[in-house]
Structures are given as C-alpha cells and as structure tokens.
Amino acid sequence: MYQILAREDLSTGIHLFRIKAPEVARKARPGQFVIVRNGEEGERIPLTIADWNTEEGSVTIVFMEVGTTSKKLARLKTGDYLTNFVGPLGQPTEIEKFGTVVCVAGGFAIATIVPIARAMKKAGNKVISIMGFRTKDLVFWEDRLGSVSDDLIITTDDGSYKRKGLVTEPLKELLQDGGVNRVIAIGPTIMMKFCSLTSKPFGIKTIVSLNPIMVDGTGMCGCCRVIVGNETKFACVDGPDFDGHEVDWDLLINRQRTYLKEEKQSLELWEKSISS
Amino acid sequence: MSEKQKLNLNRVSMPKQKPEARVHNFSEVALGYTQEQAREEASRCIQCKNPKCMEGCPVGIDIPGFIKAIAEDDLPRAARILKDKNSLPGICGRVCPQETQCEMTCVLAKKGSPIAIGRLERYVADWEQSHPKAIEQRKENVKPSSKKVAVIGSGPAGLTCAADLAKLGHEVTIMEALHVTGGVLTYGIPEFRLPKEIVRREVNYVASLGVKIKLDNVIGKISTVDELLQNGYDAVFLAPGAGAPMFLNIPGENLSGVYSANEFLTRTNLMKAYLFPQYDTPIQVGQRVAVFGGGNVAMDASRCALRLGAKEVYIIYRRSEVEMPARAEERENAKEEGVIFKLLSNPKRFIGNEQGRVTSVELYEMELGEPDESGRRRPIPRPGSEFIMDIDIAIPALGTKPNPIIPSSTAGLELTKWGTVKTDEATGRTSKARVWCGGDMATGSATVISAMGAARRAANDIHAFLTSREG
Numbered sequence: 147m148y149q150i151l152a153r154e155d156l157s158t159g160i161h162l163f164r165i166k167a168p169e170v171a172r173k174a175r176p177g178q179f180v181i182v183r184n185g186e187e188g189e190r191i192p193l194t195i196a197d198w199n200t201e202e203g204s205v206t207i208v209f210m211e212v213g214t215t216s217k218k219l220a221r222l223k224t225g226d227y228l229t230n231f232v233g234p235l236g237q238p239t240e241i242e243k244f245g246t247v248v249c250v251a252g253g254f255a256i257a258t259i260v261p262i263a264r265a266m267k268k269a270g271n272k273v274i275s276i277m278g279f280r281t282k283d284l285v286f287w288e289d290r291l292g293s294v295s296d297d298l299i300i301t302t303d304d305g306s307y308k309r310k311g312l313v314t315e316p317l318k319e320l321l322q323d324g325g326v327n328r329v330i331a332i333g334p335t336i337m338m339k340f341c342s343l344t345s346k347p348f349g350i351k352t353i354v355s356l357n358p359i360m361v362d363g364t365g366m367c368g369c370c371r372v373i374v375g376n377e378t379k380f381a382c383v384d385g386p387d388f389d390g391h392e393v394d395w396d397l398l399i400n401r402q403r404t405y406l407k408e409e410k411q412s413l414e415l416w417e418k419s420i421s422s
Numbered sequence: 423m424s425e426k427q428k429l430n431l432n433r434v435s436m437p438k439q440k441p442e443a444r445v446h447n448f449s450e451v452a453l454g455y456t457q458e459q460a461r462e463e464a465s466r467c468i469q470c471k472n473p474k475c476m477e478g479c480p481v482g483i484d485i486p487g488f489i490k491a492i493a494e495d496d497l498p499r500a501a502r503i504l505k506d507k508n509s510l511p512g513i514c515g516r517v518c519p520q521e522t523q524c525e526m527t528c529v530l531a532k533k534g535s536p537i538a539i540g541r542l543e544r545y546v547a548d549w550e551q552s553h554p555k556a557i558e559q560r561k562e563n564v565k566p567s568s569k570k571v572a573v574i575g576s577g578p579a580g581l582t583c584a585a586d587l588a589k590l591g592h593e594v595t596i597m598e599a600l601h602v603t604g605g606v607l608t609y610g611i612p613e614f615r616l617p618k619e620i621v622r623r624e625v626n627y628v629a630s631l632g633v634k635i636k637l638d639n640v641i642g643k644i645s646t647v648d649e650l651l652q653n654g655y656d657a658v659f660l661a662p663g664a665g666a667p668m669f670l671n672i673p674g675e676n677l678s679g680v681y682s683a684n685e686f687l688t689r690t691n692l693m694k695a696y697l698f699p700q701y702d703t704p705i706q707v708g709q710r711v712a713v714f715g716g717g718n719v720a721m722d723a724s725r726c727a728l729r730l731g732a733k734e735v736y737i738i739y740r741r742s743e744v745e746m747p748a749r750a751e752e753r754e755n756a757k758e759e760g761v762i763f764k765l766l767s768n769p770k771r772f773i774g775n776e777q778g779r780v781t782s783v784e785l786y787e788m789e790l791g792e793p794d795e796s797g798r799r800r801p802i803p804r805p806g807s808e809f810i811m812d813i814d815i816a817i818p819a820l821g822t823k824p825n826p827i828i829p830s831s832t833a834g835l836e837l838t839k840w841g842t843v844k845t846d847e848a849t850g851r852t853s854k855a856r857v858w859c860g861g862d863m864a865t866g867s868a869t870v871i872s873a874m875g876a877a878r879r880a881a882n883d884i885h886a887f888l889t890s891r892e893g
C-alpha cells in the first residue's frame with residue numbers, strides 16, 4: 147500500500163497526489179510513468195511522474211478526471227492509500243543541450259512537462275514553454291512552469307486569459323522565427339498530433355509522449371502497441387516518448403477508443419452506486 | 423499368478439464438469455478424485471524397486487512413496503513426502519504435462535495405462551488444504567546463514583528457488599513486477615484449469631518458509647541487478663519468464679479487437695475482466711472469435727472466449743491436428759466445449775472498418791510439404807486459396823519471448839540469439855558472477871515443471887556457492 151502524503155486540487159477535475167514511494171523516487175527521471183491501481187477491483191492505469199523528492203521519498207502524480215478509475219482516484223484524500231504503485235516505467239525523456247527547446251503542454255500535462263523543462267534548462271538549453279487551456283478557470287501552475295522556462299506563452303481556446311487560440315499558433319510562429327532546435331509536446335493526443343504536423347514542415351524534431359491504453363506497463367501484453375516509422379513498438383517499454391513526425395496518429399486514436407462503450411457503462415454504474 | 427495377471431490396467435478416470443455447464447462458468451473443469459477413487463488408483467502402483475516414474479519428474483518426487491501412503495490411507499504422510507520435494511503440488515498435479523513426464527516413464531505406460539500420478543498429487547494437495555493442521559509445520563533446524571538472495575519473478579521458477587533456499591537457511595526476497603504473485607500461473611493459465619486460490623495458498627506456503635515477497639517491483643527499473651548485488655544481496659536468481667508476446671506481423675494486426683493471447687488472458691485472469699463491470703478492467707469478445715496458433719495458450723484463450731460469451735470460437739492453425747503442440751487433454755476439452763478447429767489455414771491480413779476495428783480476416787488454405795527442422799511437415803500456402811472470414815475478435819497466440827527489461831539493464835549478462843539468458847543447464851549459472859537464471863528466461867517458453875527443475879538445480883548451486891569460501 148502506498149500512502150497519499152498530500153492531495154492538491156489544481157483546477158476543475160485535475161488533482162495532484164504526492165505518494166510515499168521512496169524506491170520509485172530514487173530512480174525516477176523526467177518522462178517516465180507509473181502504473182497505479184486503486185482497490186482490489188481496480189484496473190491498472192498509467193500516470194506520468196510529475197515530480198519526485200528523494201528526501202521525502204515521494205513521487206507526485208497529476209491526473210485528470212475522465213472515467214471510472216480517475217474519478218474513483220479523485221475521491222481519495224490525504225492519508226489514504228493506493229493499492230499499487232509501480233515504477234518508474236518507460237524510457238526517460240532524452241535530455242541534452244540542444245540549444246533552444248520549446249515545451250508545449252495542454253491540460254494535465256502542464257504538470258508533467260515541468261520536470262522535463264527543468265531538466266532541459268539545467269542541461270543548458272533556452273526553454274520556451276507554451277501552455278494551453280480551454281478557459282481561464284482551468285489555468286494552473288503558471289508560476290511553476292514559468293520558473294523553469296526562459297519564456298512562457300499561455301493560450302486559452304476562448305481567449306478568457308492571455309492569448310486566444312490553440313498552442314499550435316505560437317508554436318508555428320516560434321518555428322518561423324527560427325532558432326528552435328527541439329520541440330517537446332505533451333498533452334491530449336489530438337494536441338500532440340497537431341503540434342507534430344505544425345513542426346514537420348520545419349524539420350524540427352518533435353518528441354511526443356504517447357498515451358495508448360496499457361495494462362501491465364512492462365512489455366507483457368502488447369496492448370500499448372503503436373506504429374512509429376512503420377514499425378510496431380510497445381509504448382510502455384520502447385516509449386512513451388517517440389518522434390512525433392513518425393507516429394501513426396490515426397491508429398493511436400482508434401485504439402484509444404476501443405472501449406468507449408464499456409467505459410461509459412462502467413462510469414454510469416459507478417455513478418449510480420455512489421449516488422445511492 | 424504371473425506378473426501380468428496382477429496388473430490392474432483400469433486407470434481411474436477423474437470426474438469433470440459437463441461441457442454444457444462448464445462453458446458458462448470459470449470454475450474448475452476437473453473435479454478431482456474422491457478418497458475411494460484415489461485409493462483405488464494408488465493401489466494400482468506396483469511399487470517398483472527401481473521406479474522409472476521418478477526419472478520423469480524434474481523435481482525428483484518420491485512417487486512410489488507418496489502413492490503408497492495414499493493406498494494406506496495415510497494422507498498426512500503422503501502430503502509430507504510431496505512437500506519434501508515440491509512446494510507447489512496442487513499446481514503441478516493440475517498443469518504438469520504428465521503424459522510426457524512422470525507418467526510417460528511409469529512402467530505401466532508401456533501397457534497403455536500409467537498410474538495417474540498427477541491426479542493423485544493433486545488429490546493429496548487438495549486434501550492437505552482442507553486439513554490445514556494435518557501436517558506439522560516442521561520448522562527444520564536450519565541455522566540462518568546470514569546470506570541474502572534476491573529472486574526476480576514469482577512464477578514457478580522463482581517460487582521453487584526461493585523455497586529451496588529458505589529451507590537451507592538463507593534470507594530470500596522475491597521481487598515481482600505485477601501486483602500478484604504466480605507469474606503465468608496467475609495471469610496466463612485460466613481459473614478453470616488452475617484456480618487462483620490454489621496458487622495463492624501454495625505461494626502462502628512458500629512465504630511461510632520465511633521468504634519475503636515484494637510486489638510492484640520491476641527489476642531493471644526500480645533497481646537494477648547490479649544495484650541489488652551492491653546493496654547487500656549475495657546472489658541473484660533471475661526468473662522473469664519469457665512474457666513478451668509475439669505477433670504474426672501481417673497487415674491489420676494493430677486494429678482494435680486484435681489481442682495478443684497474453685493481453686486477452688491477462689485481462690481475463692489477472693484483472694478479472696470476466697467480472698466486468700464489477701471489476702473495472704473491460705474486455706471484448708463479440709460473437710465470432712478467431713484464435714491463431716495450436717499450443718496450450720491457444721486452447722486457453724479459446725476456452726476463455728467461450729466462457730466470456732462468444733458464440734463461435736475458432737482455432738486457426740496452419741498445420742494439421744497431429745502437429746499441434748497443445749496437450750491432447752486440452753485439445754479434447756476445447757473440442758468438447760465447442761471450439762471449432764480450422765486446420766491447415768493461415769492468416770494473410772486482418773481487415774477493419776472505418777473506426778479501425780477488425781471485422782474480418784483473410785486466410786489461405788495450407789498443405790503440408792516436407793518435414794522442416796522441427797521434424798514436422800512444413801505448411802505451404804495453396805496458391806489462390808484465399809478466402810475471407812468475418813470475425814469480431816482476433817487473438818494471435820503464437821508464443822512469447824524474453825522481455826528486454828532485465829537484459830538491457832544488466833551489463834555482462836550474455837544472451838543467446840533468441841534473447842534468452844545464456845545459462846549452464848546443470849547449475850543455472852550465467853555469464854555474470856553471482857547471477858543465476860532458470861525457467862522460461864533461460865529456455866524460452868517451456869513448462870511449469872521444467873522451470874521448477876531448473877530452479878531446484880540453481881538453488882543447489884547457489885547454496886554451494888554461498889556456503890563456499892567465495893560466497
């Protein structure tokens with residue numbers, strides 16, 4: 147059992163847990179993930195390591211409420227326990243001195259990109275971050291990401307805060323201005339896809355963190371297979387980071403939608419059970 | 423009376439759930455002997471002076487000994503004899519391919535009626551379970567050795583090595599990647615062939631010997647093998663199995679609805695998707711399911727699919743039934759339950775709809791040519807024989823290969839060209855000092871009992887090493 151040392155609500159439906167897991171904390175690197183299970187009947191879901199603290203022996207995860215498992219997680223409080231917490235899994239993000247790195251993040255991934263931006267800056271890069279939200283109320287961690295970036299651009303879909311529009315627009319301008327050596331894009335699949343399409347004509351390598359459905363997260367089931375550069379890869383062991391220009395996005399999106407019907411059924415049942 | 427006349431060649435059959443009933447449940451198919459049946463079967467054993475059966479048992483159980491105890495109604499003694507050499511008798515009695523192990527070498531096999539050693543073993547193990555206090559927990563007078571051993575993986579190889587070393591006084595910790603112990607016994611072999619309760623109780627027995635078990639520990643990630651050796655472990659036994667699924671490498675294989683057998687079985691057995699939505703992990707089966715392959719894994723996947731509600735389940739195999747590697751008993755069980763064998767057929771590609779879901783498979787008919795390296799006749803596609811079959815779910819069950827996580831994180835560990843760890847068969851030693859290996863990781867997919875035999879040999883060698891001056 148793994149104790150939740152602290153819980154924070156970052157914005158509507160986005161929560162942070164700091165989990166006691168000293169051994170995972172010791173080995174965690176930016177870009178890796180954990181598999182979490184909550185309760186004996188729970189499923190195994192992957193969540194990115196958003197931060198870690200070796201002194202406290204803790205690992206931070208940030209998750210968004212989308213379906214049964216994440217909504218069940220959202221009901222846990224400080225002091226409660228997760229049943230299972232496995233990691234660090236996957237390959238760490240490649241950190242090097244590239245020159246100028248643009249970090250683009252949307253939704254919950256604002257949190258998960260922070261350690262990457264921090265490591266990139268520490269490696270001597272100029273880091274320009276772009277964070278996108280649907281609307282002003284959902285904005286979080288402007289200061290945190292700002293503190294590890296040389297420049298921070300914020301967009302909202304409805305223009306209620308800072309720049310109106312999608313993250314791909316400032317990304318395109320930066321690429322047009324020249325001098326960008328690498329792009330890292332993390333967030334909803336559709337956002338990563340469009341960031342990759344935006345940077346492709348410029349030939350600037352764009353790393354994305356793929357989020358296919360997983361079960362074990364250790365290379366045993368093949369559920370997480372994705373096609374990158376015409377080859378089948380297991381995202382949990384070969385990734386989750388891949389070259390966004392090589393990813394078969396339509397396949398990923400289709401596979402993510404495999405269980406829509408079952409997910410809806412599961413959620414309805416659970417919502418009924420907690421309302422009664 | 424001549425020897426021949428004395429022989430009783432009427433092997434006592436074991437009751438099973440009726441096929442019509444069992445396809446609707448995940449309860450165990452085979453129901454086990456009653457005491458009368460067990461006694462009757464045990465009485466057939468002629469108590470050979472030179473028991474050939476034992477040559478067929480990789481863990482060296484005193485087979486005539488435990489059988490005699492059953493015939494004499496001394497079940498506590500039978501249980502003790504089994505546990506002396508085998509910490510997992512309830513498991514082995516159920517899943518050992520006895521017909522190619524102990525029962526093949528039993529002298530009565532020549533007469534077509536070997537003693538049902540596996541069924542008797544299972545009978546004793548189950549009896550012991552229902553009489554937990556019947557045998558004294560003999561805390562052997564082992565002196566703690568103050569040596570620490572890390573065992574990676576809690577499948578049959580890991581459990582056996584850990585139990586043996588603990589009995590010898592060493593401090594053993596098992597590190598398991600998943601949230602449950604048992605390896606393939608838990609995530610692969612279905613409940614209806616091997617109830618998880620039995621795995622749980624035999625794992626508890628291993629733990630009762632003083633073995634520590636750490637779950638959620640992926641070695642190569644949370645710690646490397648070298649870190650374990652640096653941080654106080656005197657020896658490491660690698661038993662991570664060969665769990666990475668292989669695919670057909672044909673077009674359309676990544677469509678939704680195409681599951682590796684490992685994924686299909688893991689969702690079903692480990693995650694209990696057959697109880698969805700009470701359990702959170704979903705699975706899809708639809709109406710028509712095609713399983714590709716002819717081994718035990720294909721049989722397990724197809725029989726799970728039926729129990730999950732599929733109407734028609736096909737096993738598609740490119741050779742004929744005689745070449746199928748699956749055990750005869752499992753093939754029979756599958757057929758009785760209604761699995762349809764589509765032999766001499768091989769898939770060319772999977773076809774999907776606009777949502778990227780598989781809807782059909784294109785198959786070739788095959789014919790058998792000359793024998794290949796494996797001695798089996800090589801299947802060759804018959805030109806122009808392609809046809810399309812509608813399916814909802816496809817399950818390639820083609821076998822598995824070693825997982826790269828440990829090899830890629832362990833310097834100095836030599837591998838074979840198949841990606842298995844180069845291991846001395848007699849001792850389990852690898853190319854790396856203080857590291858041993860056994861089970862599927864050393865041999866590629868094999869059997870529970872061969873993994874246990876290898877683990878026993880490695881445990882002996884580890885013990886010799888730890889008690890020598892170098893250790």
Ligand SMILES: Cc1cc2nc3c(=O)[nH]c(=O)nc-3n(C[C@H](O)[C@H](O)[C@H](O)COP(=O)(O)OP(=O)(O)OC[C@H]3O[C@@H](n4cnc5c(N)ncnc54)[C@H](O)[C@@H]3O)c2cc1C
Pocket residue numbers: 179189190191192193194195208209210211212213214215216217254258356357358359360361386402403405406409410413
């Ligand atoms: C490597 C990786 C890192 C991730 N990191 C984060 C993170 O840091 N924060 C976060 O909020 N989300 C993250 N995700 C996504 C997260 O795993 C899913 O949101 C979660 O599994 C949804 O489960 P649910 O039961 O709440 O929703 P459901 O209703 O079951 O599913 C909603 C959608 O989530 C996806 N999903 C469902 N089950 C799984 C599963 N077992 N594995 C992966 N995706 C699934 C499906 O596309 C599905 O349509 C990550 C995914 C991956 C692969």
Ligand SMILES: Cc1cc2nc3c(=O)[nH]c(=O)nc-3n(C[C@H](O)[C@H](O)[C@H](O)COP(=O)(O)OP(=O)(O)OC[C@H]3O[C@@H](n4cnc5c(N)ncnc54)[C@H](O)[C@@H]3O)c2cc1C
Pocket residue numbers: 517518519574575576577578579580597598599600603604605606607610611639640641642661662663664665687718719722825827828860861862863867868869870871873
């Ligand atoms: C569906 C199926 C049915 C089968 N049926 C039979 C049968 O009827 N009879 C028979 O004799 N054999 C059968 N087999 C084969 C048999 O199960 C295997 O040969 C046997 O389990 C191998 O044992 P093992 O201990 O080497 O590995 P496994 O049983 O594979 O156990 C390995 C364990 O190590 C863990 N692990 C892996 N990597 C790591 C890591 N990096 N760190 C920590 N832990 C790790 C895994 O999670 C797993 O729990 C079957 C196999 C399958 C897949």
Ligand code: SF4
Pocket residue numbers: 478479480481482483485508514515518520523524525539540543871
């Ligand atoms: S462990 Fe397996 S091989 Fe050995 S006696 Fe039992 S059934 Fe036979």
Ligand code: SF4
Pocket residue numbers: 466467468469470473474475476485486527528529530537539
């Ligand atoms: S070989 Fe057969 S008959 Fe002889 S002791 Fe063994 S089980 Fe009994």
Ligand code: FES
Pocket residue numbers: 359360361362363364365366367368369370371380381382383
């Ligand atoms: S999640 Fe099972 S192989 Fe990647």
